Amino acid sequence: MFTAPTKDMLFNIEHISGWNDLMALPAYDALDLEDAAAVLEEFGRFCAEMIAPLNASGDEVGAQYDQGRVTMPDGFATAYASFVEMGWQSLPHPESFGGQGMPRCVGAAATEMLNAANMSFALCPLLTDGAIEALLTAGSDTQKETYLAKLVSGAWSGTMNLTEPQAGSDLARVKSKAVPQNDGTYHITGTKIFITYGEHDMSENTIHLVLARTPDAPSGVKGISLFLVPKFMVNADGTLGDRNAVTCVSIEHKLGVKASPTAILEFEGATGFLIGDENSGLSYMFEMMNSARYAVGLQGVAIAERAYQQALSFAKERVQSAPVDRSTSEAVTIVHHPDVRRLLARMQVLTEGGRALTAYAAGWQDMARHAATPQEREQATAASEFLTPLVKGYCTENGVEVASAGVQVHGGMGFIEETGAAQHYRDARILPIYEGTTAIQANDLLGRKTLRDGGTTAMWMADQIIETERQLATGSDAAKAVGVRLSMAREAFQAVVNHLVSTTRDTPNAAYGGAVPYLMLAGNLMSGWQLAKSLLVAERELTAGKDNEFMTAKIASARFYADHILCDVETQSQRILEGSDSLLSVAL
């Protein structure tokens, strides 16, 4: 049983992504919030009815490999065909290639829904989105013409081929070769591992985007080029031709997302097409990766939502022990036991806070593309880029915590696979790893997103928070209480940013040893801030007599987050400001 949290998403789209500001932009002039709501409600039903029921069975059977072919679990191919037929892949993509041109904030909600329903299934469209992004960024007109419409419809799927056995996060070590041919194509040779949906039977064709080196390329990351390698060659009329020389030699036996085939691909002189310029592959791949990293953050929220729904429903049914307040001597449903409540409350607000953070980031992504002036686009880009590693790192680490808490709420039943809670715990564990571990996100946050501009964007964020603090300070008691916590957290953030900006050059090991604590601190603050803004909105809506139950719950969530989660910011700041000596001297 899964129900899409459409209402919370629409609240965020309206109030956190900045719907009215977005709709004032020429790019979106025709869109009503009601239309977006209708789309999301329909997609939510589709996810709940068609996709979610395949989650457990897909996990049990897993993707199956046999002699180069991968068979998806029963029901996946049919469900994917419906997904394509109903046009869901096209939701956030440009109308010029058959897309529906929905803003990112709507697309993000849809991505979360699909992943909550079935993370293994959702990985296929997620990778296709990345391939579309890369082609839009750097593809030639012919390439766009040939591939984009099919990818946007979902008829063809996409993959990202970065990792090689000797090169995981370290792309400088990529050694796949690309030898230019007389006809302008390249022959690609090498082994790529960890290729999500590298081989499967749901789409008609698979478009591999592959990092490789041309013969005279410089060493390191400056010599990497990006190639498009179709599984089946595409004829001039758009029909499919010969099988290309890329073979799936096996798939991995994994802890989770077992229905998502993780392929080892062998390229043996496969025909590839250069995307953009030679030796510029890394920057195109980064474009694709940023989109994918943000989407993986959404997966973190999604798995948390799914685990929360399951745990809450169990806690409201399972009868066990009399309550500690002795209000009855009879056994009660466990949701009445204070620590079950505490676990569920943490799960709920980490999910809600993460979702609000993704909505906030999505608003900046939309602004970065479509804001009226270059200055506004630049500011929006800076904000969006600052937030991407937070969304990826913070929301995925929380996905693991929430899924683990979900097992705990179930007690002994949680450890039994048939219950389903364990699957979320297994599935979630990949999220802080793939598309760059939390440490890699943290290095990006510290190096590229904080130090490079001398902390300007980070401090600009802090200024926006101070504005919220002002509003909270003149509000209700709840608002004031949240405001106090938010101020303390924001001050800790500023102190940390100042510390890192002034010390990283001289003591890089000490500073980077604090990078993940900095990421978790910043993610926590930014999430708590969105919930604090939500509280202000909810109080206004309550005053206007709107949706009492939902708005009251929103306020309670913001308060719980402030009291129980936001307080971690101060501990994290101590680790960064005072803990580097002991980190560097511990004996391993």
Added chain:
Amino acid sequence: MFTAPTKDMLFNIEHISGWNDLMALPAYDALDLEDAAAVLEEFGRFCAEMIAPLNASGDEVGAQYDQGRVTMPDGFATAYASFVEMGWQSLPHPESFGGQGMPRCVGAAATEMLNAANMSFALCPLLTDGAIEALLTAGSDTQKETYLAKLVSGAWSGTMNLTEPQAGSDLARVKSKAVPQNDGTYHITGTKIFITYGEHDMSENTIHLVLARTPDAPSGVKGISLFLVPKFMVNADGTLGDRNAVTCVSIEHKLGVKASPTAILEFEGATGFLIGDENSGLSYMFEMMNSARYAVGLQGVAIAERAYQQALSFAKERVQSAPVDRSTSEAVTIVHHPDVRRLLARMQVLTEGGRALTAYAAGWQDMARHAATPQEREQATAASEFLTPLVKGYCTENGVEVASAGVQVHGGMGFIEETGAAQHYRDARILPIYEGTTAIQANDLLGRKTLRDGGTTAMWMADQIIETERQLATGSDAAKAVGVRLSMAREAFQAVVNHLVSTTRDTPNAAYGGAVPYLMLAGNLMSGWQLAKSLLVAERELTAGKDNEFMTAKIASARFYADHILCDVETQSQRILEGSDSLLSVAL
């Protein structure tokens, strides 16, 4: 590859369990530390060579059920036979029943080793230990005569049968029936679930200890009696007779510890023997459970040690990316990357801190049994009982965190089952659940161990910590730095104890909502305190020129723990002192 951490264990036995004080007791007059060391070194080799290699293969195959029989994975029965033949089961048990009479602090180290080598395997002896404990406490002379020697040797194994489908943690709901027969036996009827090693092919006989109700028993926990139900009846000459009417109807399909069979047992008028008095079963079971809870805490340390060793060895081999300090432009082993160091450091000190806590608790367990005066035994019992839920709760929650961090250190390889890191993550997840969830430990800590004596034992603990703070304050810079953190944490602990003692009666839901934070806070403090004491010892040993490398590392661990882990105590105290309103008002 697993190496038993014998050196750290011996350090703890000598300096944290209080070896010299223990050896001054009449019960232990014949024992040298060298003898204990020799035993542990030999057992460590046995675990590493004979038991650890079966861990991954046991997980892959799992225990297999067929028509009432359970077949253990290849190698388990042979390894168990060696374990019995070499007398390892008997290590901590009384010499009067064939045991070796080793103190608990030595037995605890052995239990940790065996569990680190192979948690699934180790569960069989662990449950047998619990059955021995219960029989020593409440068994009749005939029962002791008939069963103890065989259990102490390990020839027979033991089980605990508490849980029924409708009664997990809530023993008031147990409804298995025990009908008295004319010959003084009882016929036991009912279904028990989650019975670890309830059926298997490693031991000659299995002695089930079963909670059930006699026909006229009062309702609730006051009407529960404890019965001994052998799988095979035992003839007067000690040989095995008929199969008893208890059948394994299936085993569970679990997230982890897959080689440990978790049985559903059907008792159909099985012959049972009353242990102790009717309707007193709960208190005997508590005896057994306390022993088992402490042992599960050891499992938490054990899985952390195993996960740490594996992650450290990977981090020292895996080459990836140039270091952030640019000391070379070449890729280096990932242990040089600051966040990998941070993850490994956390893993290490959580493991070391947990181990020190278990050693400290074991010292009190020994004192509780053998101290010279009733007053000393009473104080030791209070300390030991206060520490049991901390060992169980804190060490198992950390076991999950450390195993998860172990996956993270491996990056993408961690998600591949063949790497082995994922198994620890799966295995660890049961630890905060079975033998009472962390919440149940926390309720025990708050209700029975803190409120019942008005906080006396908790405050007595705080006084002991203050004594350590005094020594730290006059020591080295490192000692002073650790002392500051320890003082802050101890003050937070005292504030929380005072708060809970004064508020629980009037606002039980608020107080119990802080029970797990209180447990985690107290466990953290008690672990950090043991490491602070270790620092003082290590500095003395260094001055005496002893074992430079080990003692320097010990000091560094204590510092890292103080700066990075102990600081969580303050955040936890905020949640308890200021977070209950928002906890109780959050909408679920």
